Amino acid sequence: MDLRTILNSFGAHEDYRQIILDFNDFxxxxEMALLELRSDIEIIELEWQTRYEYSPFEHVKTRMKTPQSxxxxxERKGVPFTIEGIKENIFDIVGVRIVTSFEDDVYKIYELLKRRDDLKIRRVKDYINNPKPSGYKSLHLIVETELILSEGSVWVPAEIQIRTLAMDFFASTEHKLQYKYNTKELSQDIKDELYEVALASSRLDEKMTQVRNTILID
Structure with missing residues (x-):
């Protein structure tokens, strides 16, 4: 991260150097939490391959919020621009997106995450069973991952999104359309079209699960 981009928002301060050092540590x-989560996911994948002889992951993406984001x-949430303010109110500085082939794999991965001692699940938003009005589907988790440091353990928040390929296609397309037209509010006609795409994506997930289950039964 470009720390000075963030710190310029503080304005003048009598101990600017100390602010930089504190924010750098923060x-x-x-960054360490992101490495820890990547390692956890790799272990889950290896365990899954051993147990089920296939990987549930189509791909995994990780990111750190940019200073601008x-x-x-x-500013949008009205959070105090301090380390404590950010720590207590912003939980998705670290983000992980797990994309699977099948919808039931989403919940199997969720169950594996719940069983880990080094991960605490703090909040769950199930947009698969309760889609957004746009048709968007995904399982969102706010978690805390444990870092074992020389001075003891620290729990750091992160967001994990788990969804299928079809859900990911819809979410990515919807996002790109909004940015292409530089608007947060699409026309109703476009919203209706996107909703039809979401329904088609959902039907595709259901069909692929049926095909997979038929193969397993045979």
Whole structure:
């Protein structure tokens, strides 16, 4: 992260150097948390391959919020621009997206995450069983991952999204359309079209699961 981009938002301060040092330590914890989550997911995948002889993961993407994105969220939520303010109110500086082939694999991965001692699941938003009005589907988790440091353990928040290929296609397409037309509010006609795409994606997930189950039974 470009720390000075964030820190410029603080304005003048009598101990600017100390703010930089404190923020550097703060952000490093999130970078370490991202490494920890990547390792956890690799272990889950290896365990799954051993148990079921296939990988549930189509792909896994990770990211750290950019300074600009973090600043926009802080301003939008009215969060104090301090380390404590960010720590207590922003939980998705670290993000992980897991994409699977089948919908039931989403919940199997969720169950594996729940069983880990080094991961605490703090909040769940199930947009698969309760889709957004747009038709968007995904399982969103706010978690805390444990870092074992020389001075003891620290729990760092992160967001994990788990969804199928079809769900990911819809979410990515919807996002790109909004940015292409530089608008947060699409016309009703476009919304209706996107909703039909979401329904088609959902039917595709159901059909693929049926085909997979038929193969397993045979």
């Amino acid at each position: 952000i490093k914890l999130y 973090l600043q926009r969220k802080i």
